[in-house]
Amino acid sequence: MPPSRQSVLVIAGPTASGKSALALDIAETFRGTVINADSMQIYRDLRIITARPERQDEARVPHRLYGVLDASEICSAARWRDLALAEVEACRRAGSLPILCGGTGLYLKALMEGLSPTPDIPEEIRADIRHRCDAQGPESLHAELAGMDPVMAARLHPTDSQRVCRALEVVLATGRSLADWQAEPGDGPPGHLDFVTIAILPPRDILYDGINRRFAAMVEGGALDEVRNLLARKLDPRLPAMKALGVPELAAYLEGAVSLDAAVESAATKSRRYAKRQMTWLKRQIIIEKSINMKYSEKLRGEIFPFVREYGLTR
Numbered sequence: 001m002p003p004s005r006q007s008v009l010v011i012a013g014p015t016a017s018g019k020s021a022l023a024l025d026i027a028e029t030f031r032g033t034v035i036n037a038d039s040m041q042i043y044r045d046l047r048i049i050t051a052r053p054e055r056q057d058e059a060r061v062p063h064r065l066y067g068v069l070d071a072s073e074i075c076s077a078a079r080w081r082d083l084a085l086a087e088v089e090a091c092r093r094a095g096s097l098p099i100l101c102g103g104t105g106l107y108l109k110a111l112m113e114g115l116s117p118t119p120d121i122p123e124e125i126r127a128d129i130r131h132r133c134d135a136q137g138p139e140s141l142h143a144e145l146a147g148m149d150p151v152m153a154a155r156l157h158p159t160d161s162q163r164v165c166r167a168l169e170v171v172l173a174t175g176r177s178l179a180d181w182q183a184e185p186g187d188g189p190p191g192h193l194d195f196v197t198i199a200i201l202p203p204r205d206i207l208y209d210g211i212n213r214r215f216a217a218m219v220e221g222g223a224l225d226e227v228r229n230l231l232a233r234k235l236d237p238r239l240p241a242m243k244a245l246g247v248p249e250l251a252a253y254l255e256g257a258v259s260l261d262a263a264v265e266s267a268a269t270k271s272r273r274y275a276k277r278q279m280t281w282l283k284r285q286i287i288i289e290k291s292i293n294m295k296y297s298e299k300l301r302g303e304i305f306p307f308v309r310e311y312g313l314t315r
Helices: 017-030 053-058 077-094 103-113 123-136 138-148 150-155 162-174 178-183 204-220 223-232 246-252 260-285 297-308
Strands: 006-012 032-036 097-102 193-200 290-292
Touching: 006 017, 006 103, 006 162, 017 032, 017 097, 017 193, 032 077, 032 178, 053 077, 077 097, 077 103, 077 150, 097 103, 103 260, 123 162, 123 178, 138 150, 138 162, 150 162, 150 178, 150 297, 178 204, 204 260, 223 246, 290 297
Parallel strands: 006 097, 006 193, 032 097, 193 290
Antiparallel strands: none
């Protein structure tokens, strides 16, 4: 017997837009469970620097998939999708409204649209590329990629070692661009889930000011100790957790390479650029039922809560 239909509320938005606060308010009012859809908040080592919900907020309503993985692990979109589907099913059994909250577009797309097929890569190709990346740097591999797969090379920053290596290993192993693989139809979303998306899309100047203030507050609130503890573990610098926004910059300060002011400014600049990419992705890649064109605050409850009721998300 197929499962009954399940409404899933998606709260999406760029970093520092207030989406976590909105998810918390909706969960309190409508008996919901907040499910993390942020690729860095899934790591337990990064509570401060990823602005994970505070412990007192996690105690107010159920929060799932926050801080559940160690920094030594890699969480792919496919792995997160399986975890998220299990949490949505748990909500169905408990009669709770599942509220996906995050701004990682790849995660949201994987769940809402399904995953495209991805090729298996022979270990010898993967190992060779990783070795060459360590020895030569990602820029060299990016130049090689540009000669073989200009479409993917144009999409990737030359210093993005993880994605450059992935694109190069795919074209070497299969003779096809990763872009071609990604364009193939996915397996589709679970047919019994109905997604409704609220996007928080503040004006850029307000968003950027919030990012600057928040990162400064993170440093005051213990982010340096968090990064110091992470560095003490001597993890592979290519791991996703080691490349979270702010980690490389504060690591450079702790290692004496830059001043604290320079590290904070660099991290804030990268965060602003990331927020801009998130905004662009949301506007182009996802169906949005309701847009909020300002940073979330409690005064918006009167506009948002009736929308939640109208779509029947409480049944």
